[in-house]
Amino acid sequence: xxxxxxxxxxxxKRRHRKSARLKWVSMGxxxxxGLFLVLFFADMLSxxxxxxxxxxxxxxxxxxxxxxxxxxxxxxDDLIPLISRTVVRVIPLQLRNNPELIGTSxxxxxxxxxxxxxxxxxxxxxxxxxxxxxxxxxxxxxxxxLRFNKTFFGSGDSKIAENAGILSAVVGTVMTMIVTLLIAFxxxxxxxxxxxxxxxxxxxxQAIEININNLAAIPSILFGLLGLAIFINFFGVPRSSPLAGxxxxxxxxxxxxxxxxxxxxxxxxxxxRHAAFGVGCSRWQVVRDHVLPLAMPGIMTGSIIGLAxxxxxxxxxxxxxxxxxxxxxxxxxxxxxxxMPAQIFTWSGExxxxxxxxxxxxxxxxxxxxxxxxxxxxxxxxxxxRRW
Amino acid sequence: xxxxxxxxxxxxVLLLLGLAAYFIGRAKASRVRASGAAMYAQxxxxxxxxxxxxxxxxxxxxxxxxxxxxxxxxxxxxLYLFAASLVVAAAGLAVGVAQVKPQFHARxxxxxxxxxxxxxxxxxxxxxxxxxxxSIISEALRFFQMHSFWEFITGTTWNPGASFxxxxxxxxGSGAEFGSVPLFAGTFMITAIAMLVAVPVGLLSxxxxxxxxPTRVRTVAKPVLEVLAGIPTVxxxxxxxITVAPIIVNIAGFFGLDASYNNAVAPGVVMGIMIIPFISxxxxxxxxxxxxxxxxxxxxxxxxxxETIRDVVIPAALPGIISASLLGMSRxxxxxxxxxxxxxxxxxxxxxxxxxxxxxxxxxxxxxxxDQEFESAETLxxxxxxxxLFAVTLTLNLVSVLMIRRFREKYRVNNL
Numbered sequence: 001x002x003x004x005x006x007x008x009x010x011x012x013k014r015r016h017r018k019s020a021r022l023k024w025v026s027m028g029x030x031x032x033x034g035l036f037l038v039l040f041f042a043d044m045l046s047x048x049x050x051x052x053x054x055x056x057x058x059x060x061x062x063x064x065x066x067x068x069x070x071x072x073x074x075x076x077d078d079l080i081p082l083i084s085r086t087v088v089r090v091i092p093l094q095l096r097n098n099p100e101l102i103g104t105s106x107x108x109x110x111x112x113x114x115x116x117x118x119x120x121x122x123x124x125x126x127x128x129x130x131x132x133x134x135x136x137x138x139x140x141x142x143x144x145x146l147r148f149n150k151t152f153f154g155s156g157d158s159k160i161a162e163n164a165g166i167l168s169a170v171v172g173t174v175m176t177m178i179v180t181l182l183i184a185f186x187x188x189x190x191x192x193x194x195x196x197x198x199x200x201x202x203x204x205x206q207a208i209e210i211n212i213n214n215l216a217a218i219p220s221i222l223f224g225l226l227g228l229a230i231f232i233n234f235f236g237v238p239r240s241s242p243l244a245g246x247x248x249x250x251x252x253x254x255x256x257x258x259x260x261x262x263x264x265x266x267x268x269x270x271x272x273r274h275a276a277f278g279v280g281c282s283r284w285q286v287v288r289d290h291v292l293p294l295a296m297p298g299i300m301t302g303s304i305i306g307l308a309x310x311x312x313x314x315x316x317x318x319x320x321x322x323x324x325x326x327x328x329x330x331x332x333x334x335x336x337x338x339x340m341p342a343q344i345f346t347w348s349g350e351x352x353x354x355x356x357x358x359x360x361x362x363x364x365x366x367x368x369x370x371x372x373x374x375x376x377x378x379x380x381x382x383x384x385x386r387r388w
Numbered sequence: 389x390x391x392x393x394x395x396x397x398x399x400x401v402l403l404l405l406g407l408a409a410y411f412i413g414r415a416k417a418s419r420v421r422a423s424g425a426a427m428y429a430q431x432x433x434x435x436x437x438x439x440x441x442x443x444x445x446x447x448x449x450x451x452x453x454x455x456x457x458x459x460x461x462x463x464x465x466x467l468y469l470f471a472a473s474l475v476v477a478a479a480g481l482a483v484g485v486a487q488v489k490p491q492f493h494a495r496x497x498x499x500x501x502x503x504x505x506x507x508x509x510x511x512x513x514x515x516x517x518x519x520x521x522x523s524i525i526s527e528a529l530r531f532f533q534m535h536s537f538w539e540f541i542t543g544t545t546w547n548p549g550a551s552f553x554x555x556x557x558x559x560x561g562s563g564a565e566f567g568s569v570p571l572f573a574g575t576f577m578i579t580a581i582a583m584l585v586a587v588p589v590g591l592l593s594x595x596x597x598x599x600x601x602p603t604r605v606r607t608v609a610k611p612v613l614e615v616l617a618g619i620p621t622v623x624x625x626x627x628x629x630i631t632v633a634p635i636i637v638n639i640a641g642f643f644g645l646d647a648s649y650n651n652a653v654a655p656g657v658v659m660g661i662m663i664i665p666f667i668s669x670x671x672x673x674x675x676x677x678x679x680x681x682x683x684x685x686x687x688x689x690x691x692x693x694x695e696t697i698r699d700v701v702i703p704a705a706l707p708g709i710i711s712a713s714l715l716g717m718s719r720x721x722x723x724x725x726x727x728x729x730x731x732x733x734x735x736x737x738x739x740x741x742x743x744x745x746x747x748x749x750x751x752x753x754x755x756x757x758x759d760q761e762f763e764s765a766e767t768l769x770x771x772x773x774x775x776x777l778f779a780v781t782l783t784l785n786l787v788s789v790l791m792i793r794r795f796r797e798k799y800r801v802n803n804l
Contacts, residue, residue, distance in 0.1 A: 015694075015695065016692055018692070018694055018695075019692035019693050019694025020694070021694070022595075022693075022694040022698065023596070025592060026593065026595045027600065028592075029589045029590075029591075029592030029593045029596065030592070030593040030596045030597065030601075030613075032589055033589055033590075033593055033613055033616070033661075033664050033668070034609075036616070036664075037613075037615060037616060040619070040661075043627065044623070044627070187509045187512050190510070191506070191509045191512065191513060193506055194503075194506035194509065194510045195510060198506055198507075199507075199510070207514065208510050208511075208513055208514060211513050211514050212513050213785075213789065214517065214782065214785055215513060215516060217715065217718060217719075217785040217788075218722070218782070218785075219719075219721070219722020219724070219749070219778075219781055221722060221749050221753070221774070221777075222520055222524070223520070225520070225523060225771060226516070226519050226520045226523050226524075228523075229524070229526075229527055230523050233762065235458065251516045251519075258513070282496070282499050284503075308618065309618075312618075312619070312620025312621070313620070314621065314622040314724075314725050315621070315724035315753070318728075318753055318756075318757060319756050341620050341622040342622075344622050344623070345625075345725070345728075348625070348626050348629065348630075360626070363623050363626060366620060367619070367620075367623065370618060370620070371615075371618075
């Protein structure tokens with residue numbers, strides 16, 4: 001079977017076109033993945049950034065005798081549907097503590113209702129046309145304004161949307177991460193040192209190795225089941241506490257720390273060990289005084305990345321009950337607490353429109369922390385990177 | 389509360405004893421050395437040996453005692469345990485200090501102890517695996533005592549609500565049905581959608597990065613892609629539920645189809661996005677490890693670059709690519725937050741991905757966040773589901789490890 005020159009060059013053209021197509025398609029795939037990322041961040045920013053601003057109303061508070069029994073009496077009637085219930089609620093308490101205020105009045109910026117807030121931001125809301133007109137009037141008079149949302153960063157969760165903040169979740173996250181780090185870091189590093197520097201290559205160490213790789217790939221929710229059955233039901237660790245959550249996350253983070261520590265230890269060249277052995281160090285002295293300090297930046301990097309992973313984890317914490325409604329900032333490691341991802345999950349379940357914004361705002365805070373942690377790890381690695 | 393104080397007291401006393409051991413041991417060793425005797429070790433090492441011999445056995449006794457206490461109930465008062473442990477510590481101190489002799493190899497002794505401590509730490513990973521297995525299996529067994537295993541595996545109705553009525557005093561409890569087939573069907577449907585997104589995009593990105601892209605694109609693209617993997621799943625869940633699901637409903641509406649807001653496509657697609665970096669990263673490593681001589685051979689025979697990739701590089705890298713896909717699949721099966729937030733709650737045995745359906749992990753969360761007693765069949769069913777999930781993902785992980793090992797042996801690469 002013979003082909004003419006033309007046929008073959010036609011065929012060749014086809015083949016080259018096909019080859020070029022693969023290049024473009026594969027480039028498109030990478031572009032698509034990048035597009036996902038851009039879309040995702042654009043979506044989160046557009047939804048979440050408004051949460052950092054909050055509507056405030058400037059109005060007169062009249063501290064009267066009636067107001068000390070019913071906070072609503074301190075305000076004009078047409079103002080009541082616009083201001084936050086939390087403002088109204090504290091007035092009687094305030095007057096009880098400072099009776100000398102009665103009879104006075106004061107002009108003050110106070111938290112507006114979340115519906116007002118959503119209206120100002122152009123979102124769906126449940127205000128009547130009359131109320132909207134009222135707000136427009138006050139906006140024109142400079143009496144209603146969007147300001148930086150201090151409440152969001154300064155207070156705990158609340159069922160009243162405009163009063164809900166992320167602080168208690170941040171504190172809960174910090175406490176949980178402390179427990180996680182205190183357990184996972186020493187055990188992880190010790191395991192890695194044993195496997196890399198001490199262990200003979202036998203069945204026992206192989207079993208440990210296979211185990212660690214497996215643990216790294218087990219679905220996180222199963223760690224939640226472990227935490228529930230062993231830590232809470234068997235050892236009686238208080239449910240919903242940072243202790244229970246931290247211990248559960250520690251077991252989950254352990255493989256990450258072990259694997260990265262081993263890589264860091266392995267990258268320390270053998271010549272260092274040989275030199276140390278040469279001057280008469282024992283194995284532990286070699287590790288403690290020479291290998292470990294050199295591997296430390298790598299170990300830190302791996303641990304920070306593991307910690308960031310644990311920080312974003314939600315499923316196991318839901319199982320051990322860390323989705324409790326926590327309005328107050330946590331007090332101890334054994335009290336109920338919540339963490340940022342769990343707080344985001346709780347808010348995402350609230351039906352009110354204002355909570356969508358809170359959820360996205362919480363996500364932005366969480367992502368900011370996670371990305372800074374990861375960036376810090378990268379900087380650490382770059383700074384201490386060493387070519388042997 | 390009392391146990392807490394006791395624990396604190398125990399730690400303090402132990403710390404003090406340890407400090408005492410250090411200083412006594414050190415002082416004695418210095419004295420011996422000052423007397424002119426040639427010693428095998430430094431004073432510090434004798435001191436550390438004394439510390440280890442004080443704290444080690446005491447902590448061991450305390451830990452074993454606490455475990456026994458928990459297993460046997462409160463038959464031994466914690467105070468006795470505390471006392472026994474401290475007696476051991478004191479004895480350890482005496483032994484440790486007595487060992488400060490010129491002919492004692494303190495350094496080797498420390499070495500041995502540290503070796504044991506490190507090996508003990510390494511054991512924890514095994515304990516964790518056994519802990520997971522033990523906790524899940526024992527609770528699942530209790531579930532299977534109440535409901536038949538066969539019904540669980542083959543039943544097509546998942547309706548645990550009736551057991552709730554029974555525990556509330558209403559209903560006779562016989563109506564509760566635990567047929568997991570619709571849950572697994574939902575799980576596999578969403579996983580399949582995720583893989584349909586992740587495998588082509590991930591694999592093609594990997595091909596571009598390793599075969600076409602200039603190094604600068606590569607060094608930027610890989611970490612940027614990995615940002616996708618670092619986004620918490622709760623965030624993806626919100627994204628799927630709030631942004632992607634309405635888009636899917638609108639698109640379906642455009643084609644005249646009726647989609648539920650809790651459709652399977654939204655969590656599936658978003659999960660796929662999440663898995664892209666796992667697949668692209670590992671595939672990229674594997675494709676890079678395919679020896680260049682194979683590409684050169686193919687090109688030398690007149691193959692185009694595209695043909696080389698398709699007919700030579702990809703087939704060679706196939707075990708690694710399959711391994712990456714299996715790992716991604718295992719992640720998709722066990723993924724919780726995305727489906728909890730974006731998939732439905734209703735067990736629905738259907739082939740239409742636009743309908744709402746639920747998954748195994750959703751039902752595990754639902755069973756454990758309800759206000760049910762721990763002993764109820766519904767709560768325990770979470771562990772039965774967890775057991776199956778564990779078995780399936782473990783199998784996938786093991787197969788994946790075996791595939792990558794085969795690839796590694798074939799091409800003798802060390803960095804995989």
